[in-house]
Amino acid sequence: MENFFVEVKGIDFAWKPHLPLFLNFWWHLKKGESWAIIGPSGCGKTTLLYLLSGLIRPQGGEVRIGGVKLERPRPDSALILQDFGLLPWRTVMENIALGLEVRSFYGPDGLHAPKRPLPEAPDALVDYWLKRLGLEAVADHYPSQISGGQRQRTAIGRALVLGPDLLLMDEPFSSLDAPTRESLEELTLKLQAERGLTVITVTHSIEEAAFLGRKILCLGHPPHREPVVVEGPPPKRDHPDFYKVCSKLRSILEEGRR
């Protein structure tokens, strides 16, 4: 039997009183993979991400990560939301340090923070990520004073400073201009390879799904029962397969709309 890292086992979920989004939905993925989830708005892709993050729980079935049933947010998973995730009253540096502060607030209890000891030099870790993400110059700025790209890099720093093994992202770059978006997508792939991260990115952009997803989960109209998975192209926009995959995704999504 194959060893899966994230296992979605027959989940049912509905935002009551609305119709169900997932009915006995099964989906598995392995450690170190990079996935994209694509679908039209309202299809339940963000809901799936929240289910994977442990912020909400399915009404039936279960989600297991690393073999453990998910009952609450898992300390080694990191979640990055499209916007508003940064605390406006904290500077860039303080935002990046937030997760570390929450951890030292509780101590390594295995519930709010992993059981392993807390990092010995949290300040040095924060400094490392400030430098790595090119945020040193704005370290003392508040989120309202920096650009959208810098904000999103701050959110990435806040997630990665905790050394997660699973990175969940909800439309992380959709509010950014094209060059900023592309450079952050490349950075994401680089960090993913370097850290052996498992990455799941929710997006409505076909191009982004093809670039970030070595495997792409397509969600059409709910309720979802069977996962529709497309193999992603190599992450090169000028590769001939890139456009093939993009048009394939487009036809799947358009079919789902009919």
Place this chain on the structure above:
Amino acid sequence: MKKEQLSLAIAVLLVLWYALSLWVKKPILPPPHKVLLVFLKEITGGMGRHLLWSFFRVFLSLTLGILTAAPLGVVLGQSRRLNQLLSPFIYLLYPIPKVVFVPLAILFFGLGELPKVLIIYLIIFFQILVLVRDQAQSLRPELILSVRSLGAGRRALFRFVYLPATLPAVFTAIRQSTGTAIAVLYLAELFGTRYGLGYYIYLSGSTLLDYPAMYAGIITMSLLGIGLYVGIDRLERKLCPWIVVEVTR
């Protein structure tokens, strides 16, 4: 506001006052220099003690108001059910001018410190409660979710989100209620006390007919209000530096 502008405004007001006193030419409106001399003499003498009593009453009411209303506001802002239960009461009680309770408070609690502090406390309590509740309610769900995903439970959410998010609302509430609080303080100090600026002003004006002392008392009470206002402003700048950034952006 620049210091020069402020000094200029003070100078203009003093000149107007002086001109008015020359025109009226009656003991009930002494010229400013006469009042200032009395003020300087009295503030280190008898009036100083009255000032301390008034300050103590406002400070106590403020502290109690912050300690009780701010946490309750956060809880109401977080819990929709509790808020639904209590908001009709708040809706009815909040707009009542609390000053009308002064005679009642005296009837029920006598002439001691309790009724005076209680009334000022009530004014501050409702102001803080409503503003903090609204602020806690308006926090974006994305913000809460992202901090929860970092491992924060209820306690950490309070410490890292609700407390800093509602602190500016507490300051705004205090700033909005100091004026009313000082006005009510004056009224409350007319009854059943021999200490406090309200008592001092009333005694100097209507019993002793010492008008310069009465004006000195009025100035001191105004300074108490301004001092509180400036103090709150300073404290907010220190504790909520991101607000200053947002305003000047």
